[in-house]
Amino acid sequence: MRPARIGRLVAAAATAGILAALALSPTAHAAAPDSPGLGQLAAAKTALDRAAAPPESVTSWYVDEATDQVVVEVLPEAEPVAAEFAEANGVSDDLITVVTTAEAPRLLQPWPLQEGDPYYANNNRCTVGFLIRTTAGQNGFITAGHCGSVGVRTYGFNQEPQGNFWLSQFPGSDWAVVLVTDDWIPTPITTGSQEAPIGGSVCKIGSTTGYTCGTITAKNVTVNYPQGTVTGLTRTTLCAEPGDSGGPVFSGNYQGQGIVSGGSGNCAAGGVTFFQPLLPILSSGNLTLLTAP
Incomplete structure (x- = not known):
């Protein structure tokens, strides 16, 4: 019977050793005495x-x-x-x-980039004009030059980072190009850029006053704004208000005409709106107009 007792003692000692080893196992988290817990x-x-x-x-x-x-x-x-x-x-x-970390995390969801949407720069709101692509294949949009200078960061309709001003001219002219990140997918409604004559009907989309229409009354107009003089503008009976700057102006069937620069009056009493013609902007920036399929 004595050998059996020795066997039981050895087994008990082995079990105690195993339990002790398990207690010290690194697989279970145990805070050090001075750790916060x-x-x-x-x-x-x-x-x-x-x-x-x-x-x-x-x-x-x-x-x-x-x-x-x-x-x-x-x-x-x-x-x-x-x-x-x-x-x-x-x-x-x-x-x-x-x-x-090398870079900031971002939401893995693209957003639509559309003519007439609001965007934000320098703590001000302006309007997305016509959608374009550069010769290097970068997407962006045309807007008013007085909305931002080169390098200014822009934020989209949802306040998410959008892009940066790549080109900007004001005064003298009033147009700019914002290049956007890959998070923004161009979804144009523009169908072309056939120029409308004096007397032709035009409409604009602005982030403040939405969709309003009028007629072209003069071309190659010089406007003396308090902030500087701009030449080569087109005069219309459209109404627009602050925040509409940069918005697209169309003729019938969404033919692109230009982008809103400024004006007088408002959409309650009526007014005059000037736009920067589109074709010279495309030529000056060597830009391709993005159109609807």
């Missing part, structure tokens, strides 16, 4: 989640259980911003680990 880390992440306006250079943050830290990802050269972001929201610097 998951509760404190979760509270820190929640504090960052509640931030009213996280910096654009801070791209994400999460609790990393393996390191007992809140990982804060930032764009290159923005590491100091992470510490400022944490401190501003009551999170101790020793609770975060800053990691640099």
